[in-house]
Amino acid sequence: MFTRKVKKRLTNKVFNKILIYYSATTLLTMFLLLVLLSHYYTEVIIQKEMDASTRTLERIESNLNQKREYVQEVMQELYLKQDLIYNDIAFGLQNDYSTYLSYRLDKYSESSSFVPNNLDTFFQAYFTQDSDINAVSLKSTNSGTEYTYVKNHTRWNQYVNQNQMQLENQEGLAVHPGYSKRDISNNFQITRSINDPATLDEIGKITVYYDPEGIQDLIDVRRSQFKGSVHIFQRDGEYLYSSVNSSLPESLKDIAFETNFTKAKGKENNYYINTLADEQMGYLYVGVIPEKEIKNLTIVHRYMILFTILLSCIAISVTYFVMRSYSRRINKIDAAIHEVREGNLQIRIPDSKEKDELTTISESFNDMLDDLNRYIKDVYVLNIRQREAEMKALQSQIQPHFLYNTLEAIRMKAIADGSKTTSNMIYSLGQLFRYSLSNKEIVQISDEIELVREYVSLIQVRFPNRLNVTYQIPKENLDEEILKFTLQPLVENYMIHGFRKVTNHNELIINVERKQNDIEIKVEDNGNGIPLDNLKAIKIKLLEGSTTSEGSIGLSNVHQRIQLKYGLDYGIQINSIEGEGTCVVVKIPATRRDISHV
Numbered sequence: 001m002f003t004r005k006v007k008k009r010l011t012n013k014v015f016n017k018i019l020i021y022y023s024a025t026t027l028l029t030m031f032l033l034l035v036l037l038s039h040y041y042t043e044v045i046i047q048k049e050m051d052a053s054t055r056t057l058e059r060i061e062s063n064l065n066q067k068r069e070y071v072q073e074v075m076q077e078l079y080l081k082q083d084l085i086y087n088d089i090a091f092g093l094q095n096d097y098s099t100y101l102s103y104r105l106d107k108y109s110e111s112s113s114f115v116p117n118n119l120d121t122f123f124q125a126y127f128t129q130d131s132d133i134n135a136v137s138l139k140s141t142n143s144g145t146e147y148t149y150v151k152n153h154t155r156w157n158q159y160v161n162q163n164q165m166q167l168e169n170q171e172g173l174a175v176h177p178g179y180s181k182r183d184i185s186n187n188f189q190i191t192r193s194i195n196d197p198a199t200l201d202e203i204g205k206i207t208v209y210y211d212p213e214g215i216q217d218l219i220d221v222r223r224s225q226f227k228g229s230v231h232i233f234q235r236d237g238e239y240l241y242s243s244v245n246s247s248l249p250e251s252l253k254d255i256a257f258e259t260n261f262t263k264a265k266g267k268e269n270n271y272y273i274n275t276l277a278d279e280q281m282g283y284l285y286v287g288v289i290p291e292k293e294i295k296n297l298t299i300v301h302r303y304m305i306l307f308t309i310l311l312s313c314i315a316i317s318v319t320y321f322v323m324r325s326y327s328r329r330i331n332k333i334d335a336a337i338h339e340v341r342e343g344n345l346q347i348r349i350p351d352s353k354e355k356d357e358l359t360t361i362s363e364s365f366n367d368m369l370d371d372l373n374r375y376i377k378d379v380y381v382l383n384i385r386q387r388e389a390e391m392k393a394l395q396s397q398i399q400p401h402f403l404y405n406t407l408e409a410i411r412m413k414a415i416a417d418g419s420k421t422t423s424n425m426i427y428s429l430g431q432l433f434r435y436s437l438s439n440k441e442i443v444q445i446s447d448e449i450e451l452v453r454e455y456v457s458l459i460q461v462r463f464p465n466r467l468n469v470t471y472q473i474p475k476e477n478l479d480e481e482i483l484k485f486t487l488q489p490l491v492e493n494y495m496i497h498g499f500r501k502v503t504n505h506n507e508l509i510i511n512v513e514r515k516q517n518d519i520e521i522k523v524e525d526n527g528n529g530i531p532l533d534n535l536k537a538i539k540i541k542l543l544e545g546s547t548t549s550e551g552s553i554g555l556s557n558v559h560q561r562i563q564l565k566y567g568l569d570y571g572i573q574i575n576s577i578e579g580e581g582t583c584v585v586v587k588i589p590a591t592r593r594d595i596s597h598v
Contacts, residue, residue: 019320038304049289050274056222058276067130071206092119094143130210134150137209141202234282252288255284269291273286273287440484441483448488452491472511472512483565486561490523494523509524
């Protein structure tokens with residue numbers, strides 16, 4: 001159960017998925033890089049080892065070639081000593097050893113010099129300086145007589161095979177007295193022919209046996225510079241020398257006499273083989289390096305693995321901590337979304353110092369909630385106000401009917417009592433109520449003027465002969481449309497604030513003019529006027545669209561209704577001079593187009 005929860009948590013979290021994918025990609029990339037670097041480094045090491053092996057083989061070749069050149073120089077010196085080659089070496093190769101000894105004694109007795117000039121002096125003079133020489137052999141071509149000079153008896157005996165059966169198979173082998181017949185093995189041999197200076201016929205061969213320890217010392221000196229072993233073969237494939245005591249690798253038994261670099265497969269191991277063919281000496285120098293010695297885990301490989309693991313851990317750790325910060329911020333956004341889903345619209349995502357996409361999302365989310373709350377509040381308040389307006393509208397429909405019916409009853413009573421004036425006033429008031437009961441929003445100017453007349457007639461009954469109203473309205477403008485209750489509130493405003501009760505010279509002029517595609521209605525009086533401060537306050541309220549403080553429908557109400565209906569280009573303008581009068585201008589669009597301007 002616990003494992004299932006952990007697995008679900010890992011697979012459901014996007015950042016966990018990203019971290020897993022990134023970690024896997026990083027580890028795979030690092031592993032491939034490690035493999036490539038390791039392969040490259042191994043190839044470099046292989047090339048380095050093969051170069052070192054080649055240099056070692058070249059040193060061995062150079063060492064043996066120096067010995068070959070030395071033997072060649074000795075032969076040149078021998079031919080320059082004609083007395084030695086004619087009188088001693090040639091006689092010794094053509095006779096047996098006892099005859100040669102007799103001949104040498106005779107020559108020594110006849111000679112006036114106390115220094116003998118024979119084979120022994122020749123060998124000692126030319127072959128004692130090189131410490132690698134084990135022995136020198138001089139063998140006749142025709143008689144089979146062989147003279148052997150041994151320089152280092154201790155080392156020489158190490159390479160002598162006492163197998164008599166093998167020696168007897170060798171043709172015409174004879175040795176210096178005091179030495180039994182022996183078979184020489186593992187010595188480097190340099191052989192040169194000795195020709196008769198007169199006839200140029202070969203009369204014998206001289207062979208110099210070099211100890212392989214000299215080559216071994218050379219290899220040991222360079223052991224720290226290369227791995228593997230060194231083997232030397234003769235041209236015919238005979239195995240001559242090995243720097244190790246192990247058995248000969250299977251891949252070297254049929255190796256070609258050529259300079260080459262190959263990789264051979266063995267039963268238990270693979271080998272890198274480097275060969276160097278010496279045409280002059282007839283030797284094939286072979287460097288053998290086991291593959292496992294090159295590909296062993298070196299300290300460089302260890303450091304590569306260590307650095308790869310370290311860099312992978314650092315990359316994954318840095319990614320983890322960075323993504324954990326983003327994950328926390330995403331979790332906060334997710335939690336806020338769940339809170340909103342549960343109905344909590346007051347939740348907010350905390351602000352972040354980082355400026356990135358998540359910050360933009362958080363800020364947009366918070367702004368969205370603010371707008372949503374504001375929208376809900378506006379809709380809620382609007383709904384309440386709409387319900388209140390509907391309620392008031394229902395009440396306004398009931399109250400005028402009630403009042404109108406009541407007024408009509410009172411008027412009939414006044415007629416019955418013979419009070420005509422009271423009856424007329426009640427009739428005018430009833431007409432006002434009847435007009436207000438109409439559901440029309442738009443009426444004609446003539447309807448508004450008739451309403452004004454009824455209202456003025458009531459005022460004139462109260463103040464007889466004190467108010468004179470002039471109507472300057474062309475007939476073509478009477479059927480223009482206007483909002484209901486536009487003019488009557490303006491006249492009522494004059495009667496409340498501008499009418500002078502102490503004089504009979506109260507003038508009210510209502511002028512309707514058409515100006516292009518607009519209608520201008522002026523309501524002008526000669527009343528009390530408006531103080532300057534009050535006038536500024538009224539103009540500000542008209543500009544801001546706020547209502548006035550009057551309990552009845554005032555100027556601001558008319559102005560707002562016109563602008564809501566026709567736009568901000570229309571409405572009311574007011575000008576007044578205290579003590580002289582007030583002029584209110586109503587501007588509305590004309591219903592009919594001005595034909596004169598078409």
